[in-house]
Amino acid sequence: MSGNDQRNNIRVVCRFRPQNKREIAEGGVPIIKFDDDGETCRMQGKEFQGNFTFDRIFSPETKQKEVFDSAIKPIVDEVYNGYNGTVFAYGQTGSGKTFTMMGADIDNEELKGLIPRIVEQIFQCIIDSPPTMEYTVKVSYMEIYMERIRDLLNPQNDNLPIHEEKNRGVYVKGLLEVYVSSVEEVYEVMKRGGQARVVAYTNMNAESSRSHSIFVITITQKNLQDGSVKSGKLSLVDLAGSEKVGKTGASGQTLEEAKKINKSLSALGMVINALTDGKSTHIPYRDSKLTRILQESLGGNSRTTLIINSSPSSFNEAESLSTLRFAKTIKNKARVNAELSPAELKALLKKAKSEAVTFQQYITALEDEIGVWRKGGTVPKEKWVSMDKVSSGPVSAPPNGTAPNPAVEAAKRGSEIAESRPSTPSPVLEKEEREEFLRRENDLTDQIAEKEAELEKKEKLLSELKEELQLLKEQETTTTTENKTMVAQLTDLRLQLEKVTYENKDSAITLDGLRESHQETLNELEALKKQLVELKLSQKEGDKEQKKQEKMAQMLAELDPNGAISQKEKQIRDTLKKFDSLDTDGKATLTVEELAAIRRKLTESETTITQHEQTIAELNYENEHLTRKRDEADIRLQTLELEYEELLDRTIAEEEANSSIDIGETIQELRSKLEAQYAAKKDVQQKEIDELRQELERKNEELHKISSSLSDLKREKEDLQNALAERELKADSHKDVADKEKDMERIRKTMAQQLADFDVMKKALMRDLQNRCEKVVELEISLDETREQYQNVLRNTNNKSQQRKMVFLERNLEQLTNVQKQLVEQNSSLKKEVAIAERKLLARNERIQTLEALLQDAQEKLTAQNQKFEAQLKTVRDRLEQARTAKTVTPFFGRIAKPIQGGGGRTGGPVRTPTK
Numbered sequence: 029m030s031g032n033d034q035r036n037n038i039r040v041v042c043r044f045r046p047q048n049k050r051e052i053a054e055g056g057v058p059i060i061k062f063d064d065d066g067e068t069c070r071m072q073g074k075e076f077q078g079n080f081t082f083d084r085i086f087s088p089e090t091k092q093k094e095v096f097d098s099a100i101k102p103i104v105d106e107v108y109n110g111y112n113g114t115v116f117a118y119g120q121t122g123s124g125k126t127f128t129m130m131g132a133d134i135d136n137e138e139l140k141g142l143i144p145r146i147v148e149q150i151f152q153c154i155i156d157s158p159p160t161m162e163y164t165v166k167v168s169y170m171e172i173y174m175e176r177i178r179d180l181l182n183p184q185n186d187n188l189p190i191h192e193e194k195n196r197g198v199y200v201k202g203l204l205e206v207y208v209s210s211v212e213e214v215y216e217v218m219k220r221g222g223q224a225r226v227v228a229y230t231n232m233n234a235e236s237s238r239s240h241s242i243f244v245i246t247i248t249q250k251n252l253q254d255g256s257v258k259s260g261k262l263s264l265v266d267l268a269g270s271e272k273v274g275k276t277g278a279s280g281q282t283l284e285e286a287k288k289i290n291k292s293l294s295a296l297g298m299v300i301n302a303l304t305d306g307k308s309t310h311i312p313y314r315d316s317k318l319t320r321i322l323q324e325s326l327g328g329n330s331r332t333t334l335i336i337n338s339s340p341s342s343f344n345e346a347e348s349l350s351t352l353r354f355a356k357t358i359k360n361k362a363r364v365n366a367e368l369s370p371a372e373l374k375a376l377l378k379k380a381k382s383e384a385v386t387f388q389q390y391i392t393a394l395e396d397e398i399g400v401w402r403k404g405g406t407v408p409k410e411k412w413v414s415m416d417k418v419s420s421g422p423v424s425a426p427p428n429g430t431a432p433n434p435a436v437e438a439a440k441r442g443s444e445i446a447e448s449r450p451s452t453p454s455p456v457l458e459k460e461e462r463e464e465f466l467r468r469e470n471d472l473t474d475q476i477a478e479k480e481a482e483l484e485k486k487e488k489l490l491s492e493l494k495e496e497l498q499l500l501k502e503q504e505t506t507t508t509t510e511n512k513t514m515v516a517q518l519t520d521l522r523l524q525l526e527k528v529t530y531e532n533k534d535s536a537i538t539l540d541g542l543r544e545s546h547q548e549t550l551n552e553l554e555a556l557k558k559q560l561v562e563l564k565l566s567q568k569e570g571d572k573e574q575k576k577q578e579k580m581a582q583m584l585a586e587l588d589p590n591g592a593i594s595q596k597e598k599q600i601r602d603t604l605k606k607f608d609s610l611d612t613d614g615k616a617t618l619t620v621e622e623l624a625a626i627r628r629k630l631t632e633s634e635t636t637i638t639q640h641e642q643t644i645a646e647l648n649y650e651n652e653h654l655t656r657k658r659d660e661a662d663i664r665l666q667t668l669e670l671e672y673e674e675l676l677d678r679t680i681a682e683e684e685a686n687s688s689i690d691i692g693e694t695i696q697e698l699r700s701k702l703e704a705q706y707a708a709k710k711d712v713q714q715k716e717i718d719e720l721r722q723e724l725e726r727k728n729e730e731l732h733k734i735s736s737s738l739s740d741l742k743r744e745k746e747d748l749q750n751a752l753a754e755r756e757l758k759a760d761s762h763k764d765v766a767d768k769e770k771d772m773e774r775i776r777k778t779m780a781q782q783l784a785d786f787d788v789m790k791k792a793l794m795r796d797l798q799n800r801c802e803k804v805v806e807l808e809i810s811l812d813e814t815r816e817q818y819q820n821v822l823r824n825t826n827n828k829s830q831q832r833k834m835v836f837l838e839r840n841l842e843q844l845t846n847v848q849k850q851l852v853e854q855n856s857s858l859k860k861e862v863a864i865a866e867r868k869l870l871a872r873n874e875r876i877q878t879l880e881a882l883l884q885d886a887q888e889k890l891t892a893q894n895q896k897f898e899a900q901l902k903t904v905r906d907r908l909e910q911a912r913t914a915k916t917v918t919p920f921f922g923r924i925a926k927p928i929q930g931g932g933g934r935t936g937g938p939v940r941t942p943t944k
């Protein structure tokens with residue numbers, strides 16, 4: 029670029045910042061060498077070595093003031109004089125755009141950037157101007173992000189449309205313009221816009237350097253003397269970072285941002301190229317919103333400065349090279365934005381009138397010529413009507429001198445101004461057609477903006493709905509998972525319950541089995557006991573029989589120890605036989621020796637009788653002793669009965685206290701059995717005792733009889749002795765022999781009789797004795813049995829092993845009962861848990877159904893809301909339309925014009941001094 033000419037409308041300057049810490053840390057070195065002329069620099073990089081020339085090059089050491097004075101100050105002067113001006117800051121992120129435009133500190137005289145200096149200069153110019161001038165300064169602040177225009181002073185307007193009107197030119201529709209009257213107010217507006225930008229990007233999680241920001245200052249000056257009005261607009265553009273996408277490794281939203289940035293920057297480059305190459309008939313302003321907004325600042329009526337910000341470091345060589353290559357020289361012819369004074373307007377009007385007359389004459393001449401042609405005539409070529417001929421004379425007079433139309437005049441005047449702007453290149457159209465097209469375009473742009481806004485809202489709503497749906501789906505998933513888990517848990521619980529029920533049943537069966545085995549054991553025990561008792565009984569029976577035999581033998585032996593009675597009896601019988609034989613022979617065959625022998629035998633018989641008597645006495649004594657013994661046994665039996673009953677009661681009470689119902693029952697049964705047995709036995713024994721008593725009485729009677737017979741026998745003996753004595757006397761006297769024989773006969777008969785009686789008696793006595801002995805033995809045995817039974821009962825009740833077994837069985841039973849109880853408890857608790865779980869499951873199912881219903885409801889509501897929203901939107905649109913027609917002005921603190929009088933005065937208000 030070689031544009032040193034101040035008349036160049038586009039100036040390109042380049043500013044290099046110092047190497048930053050990161051570049052130094054990364055081993056970057058400066059690769060830019062600066063020429064002394066301030067216009068050329070040389071890049072000595074790895075990729076590229078070569079020169080770049082710009083309108084001005086600022087080295088890293090250049091101060092802010094120098095940049096302003098050299099590159100910007102002239103533009104401010106031009107804007108002040110009614111031109112449009114634009115300052116672009118171009119460069120990669122971190123290259124120093126903000127530092128250049130705004131500065132590191134706007135309150136620091138040295139560090140403040142171009143914008144504070146521009147604002148200060150503007151207000152200084154106003155102060156310095158004559159009081160006949162009246163100024164209004166208004167500012168607007170916007171940004172272009174992702175090809176959407178956001179009003180930074182009214183951030184909810186984030187997709188403003190661009191309009192173009194014939195009189196107004198290209199403008200952002202709905203953009204808030206704030207009137208300011210001092211530097212501070214400008215700063216305040218800038219800060220406000222900057223904050224809105226920060227908030228918006230924080231919300232979007234994006235970076236502000238990814239958008240183009242455009243701060244516009246419009247200065248309108250009115251000459252109070254001649255009424256002329258001039259306006260100049262200065263656009264200060266901080267372009268988005270120009271870095272390549274590849275270097276940042278962008279993707280997704282960042283990639284989209286980068287694409288949009290690249291597109292708009294290349295559109296800017298294309299516009300600048302088209303403007304500066306001098307050949308292009310089409311300037312592609314419409315290729316991006318940036319170029320479209322800045323159409324009037326890049327075209328004819330403008331002064332433009334492009335500040336290229338770059339790094340001098342080798343670390344950023346590629347980016348710096350790309351930045352420097354972007355720069356182009358732009359030249360365009362500028363026109364003044366002027367509203368003419370009445371005098372100027374009068375002159376213009378006069379000129380226009382004369383022109384109108386000329387045109388009218390030209391038209392009339394043309395119509396005349398057409399008339400000739402239409403009539404079939406011909407007009408020679410040299411007489412064809414032309415503008416030159418009309419202007420110079422003969423055919424120029426209008427046949428009916430028509431007065432100029434004021435509307436046409438106004439339109440012409442408007443078009444004068446409009447034509448001074450760079451218009452949108454279009455096919456050659458009639459003016460009205462073009463206006464119509466512009467109107468339609470504006471309408472369509474509005475519609476597009478509205479549709480975009482609507483679309484955005486819908487997209488937002490959609491994304492919200494999607495999020496909600498996602499949330500609901502997640503909730504549903506969670507609920508389903510929970511449900512599944514619950515179902516699994518429930519299944520587990522059911523399984524557990526089944527298992528426990530099964531175990532319970534199993535345990536119940538085992539318990540029943542154990543009970544049965546217990547019962548069987550008891551039965552077996554009972555049977556064994558019975559067997560034992562039977563065995564004992566049988567053994568006892570055997571023993572008893574044996575014992576009985578023995579005792580009987582003993583007793584009988586005691587009764588007739590040496591068979592003395594039998595011997596004596598035999599002797600007596602022999603004697604009797606002898607007597608009998610004596611009688612049979614008829615003569616006394618007894619000798620003295622025989623008689624002595626008989627006497628001896630008789631004495632022996634007496635001795636035997638005495639012995640028998642003694643034996644009988646002994647027997648009586650023994651009988652009495654036995655009776656006593658029996659009574660004692662009775663008494664003892666009664667005592668034992670009492671003791672047994674007490675013991676039984678005690679044992680039962682203890683057992684009842686300590687054992688379970690079953691054992692109590694068993695003991696009760698045992699007791700009742702024993703009692704029954706005992707009662708039966710007692711009855712039997714009582715009967716036996718009674719019988720024995722009767723028998724004893726009978727025996728006593730018999731004994732008495734025996735005693736009486738014994739006394740008879742004694743008498744008989746005496747008689748026999750007497751008879752013997754008589755016989756001895758007879759032997760002395762033969763006379764007495766017959767008597768003696770008779771006596772002997774008698775005696776013999778008596779003796780035989782007595783012997784027979786004795787025999788009978790002896791037999792009866794022996795039988796009786798035997799019976800009694802048997803009874804006594806039986807009684808003794810019965811007593812022993814009773815004793816044993818008692819012992820058995822005692823043993824039964826006190827049997828330790830039995831008790832142990834019983835205790836063991838009781839424990840087992842207790843444990844089993846406990847296990848059963850536990851199982852029953854577990855079962856019931858599990859049933860409860862299952863019931864709870866089922867209830868929970870039901871509740872969850874209900875919840876899921878409710879949620880589903882809610883989801884459906886929400887969807888329906890959303891649809892309804894959507895419809896409602898559309899209806900509201902329609903209403904809002906209608907209202908907007910109404911508002912538009914009513915030309916309602918948006919309220920804002922800066923919407924009121926604040927005219928500033930030249931020389932620092934303020935119309936109708938206090939004068940504010942701009943900050944320096």
Ligand SMILES: Nc1ncnc2c1ncn2[C@@H]1O[C@H](COP(=O)(O)OP(=O)(O)OP(=O)(O)O)[C@@H](O)[C@H]1O
Binds near residue numbers: 044122128
């Ligand atoms: N000429 C300079 N002299 C001294 N420091 C500078 C200069 N230019 C830029 N810097 C410093 O470099 C850093 C980055 O500059 P700045 O923020 O202006 O870059 P940027 O291009 O605006 O970045 P972004 O696009 O991210 O806004 C800042 O710390 C700034 O102070």
